Amino acid sequence: MLLSDTERLQYRLEPTPETIDAAWGTIQSHERAIDDLEDRIQDLLHQVQDLRYDQAKHRAAIERCKGLITLARRLPEELLIKIFEHCVEDGWTRAPVVVSHVCSAWRKAALAPKVWSHVYVNSDDPKALDRTRFWLEMARGANLNVTIVTSWRILPRQVMELMPVLVERSAQWRVLKVETDSLRHADLILSQCNQPTPELRSIEVRTAALDSNGSEGVSDLVRLAAWFNKDFAPRLASVSYISTIVPAVPIFPEHLTNLVLEIKESPSHRPLSAAAILAVLERLPELRTLSLSMPLVYEHEFIAEPDPDRMVELPMLTAMAMYGPTDLNELLYHVRAPSLSELYLRSLEDLGYRQRPIGPTLTRFIETSAPPLKLLELHDIDLDPDTFEACFAALPSLEELRLHESSISDSTVHLLNGPRGLCPRLRRLDLRWCGHLHGRALVNLVQSRHVVDDLTGPLSDPIEEVAVINCCFVTEDDVLDLARMTTCRLVMRDADDYCRTCQCCTNQRYRTRLRLRHITEFMDRNAGIKLVL
Structure with missing residues (x-):
């Protein structure tokens, strides 16, 4: 019987001894070849490793050379010190420690006492005492910016241990900041500041009126005026006070020139009142700048001053800003500021607080x-x-007018048209969300201010700058016409642009306001239709 090829493979004959010896000889020959190749591979890998090492040495040499010529190494030491100071001011409290590990030049600059002059004391840190001592030692004789942060969880004993270390250097204090969620702790900190502070320029206090258990703590920080009077702190000019309630009694040193008063709430037991604010202001005759920011949370509405004849004289005040319910602006009725050159009035319209006309008070x-x-x-x-x-x-002296969410009309703007229009010194306009104003009125205003009287010459200053944001009736053609005559800004101010800080001119706000405007216009056209939102 014939076998198939598969069967022949299955039933092949056993190899002879000669065949087996030949196979083992071939295997050993290949294994020796593999070993030789492996040895050559290892030799090559060692050579590659040596080459990598030499390459790394060259790269390290390149980095050292680049380090010698880099801008960071070539910066003057004074500039490095200033940069490190800004890092600390921006909140990077460990900057002096970190930058000192970069290189010898940075380490030398980081040893400057001014770099360590911002002393940040967090009472919650168990190592706060040792860290504070180290920082003060490194700061040596530099003027100090001291920030003390504590919370209701901290025992008074811990604060009492920290404060003597700081007060020992009170003659070097330039700025003092106290941040705590307990008015009792804030009062405890200030009670230890019983040494003169001849270099102190600014104080900032951020605190709350209630302790953690909800009970009232200290009623007001009367020690603020007691310990930082003109004798103990002769150079103190600015105080920023941020709290939950307005002080019931005057708590600020009388020689202040700048005051920021920001109140977060108006509770029933201590409602926001004109009388309390006026009592604070009438003790500060040397004020030059004043900022009042009133609460966004109301349990009790603003209480107006019952005495219509009460008047507070602020003869040196040059700038005043008020942010709060429109009722707050009734304070203007009781303030006389004959030197005022800047006035900022801002309301809480978006929060739905009941508005009152401010026109009579402002006038x-x-x-x-x-x-x-x-x-x-x-x-x-x-x-x-x-x-x-x-x-x-x-x-007649007005140089800049800023209107936000105003219904100023074309006819009102026409009153400013030159050369004999109102506000003859007006040079800058900033208009945002002015939904009734047409761009052609602005173009006519700018054109009219460039007109020169043949007999007397220019009577009104030309408009130098126009800012228009989200004014729906100012068209592209109007902007082009304005650009030919004046400066049209495409970027908001960086320094004092309030919209940038409160983020009100955002796309979402624009869409919402545009939608509400369309709804309002629809209802005006269809007065008989009842619209339910």
């Missing part, structure tokens, strides 16, 4: 004080045409 303030206003900003505060006209007529 009376301008007519009574006769301030030489150069800048007027109305943010979410509107005026009727008659009030606009009265204010413009009483402000």
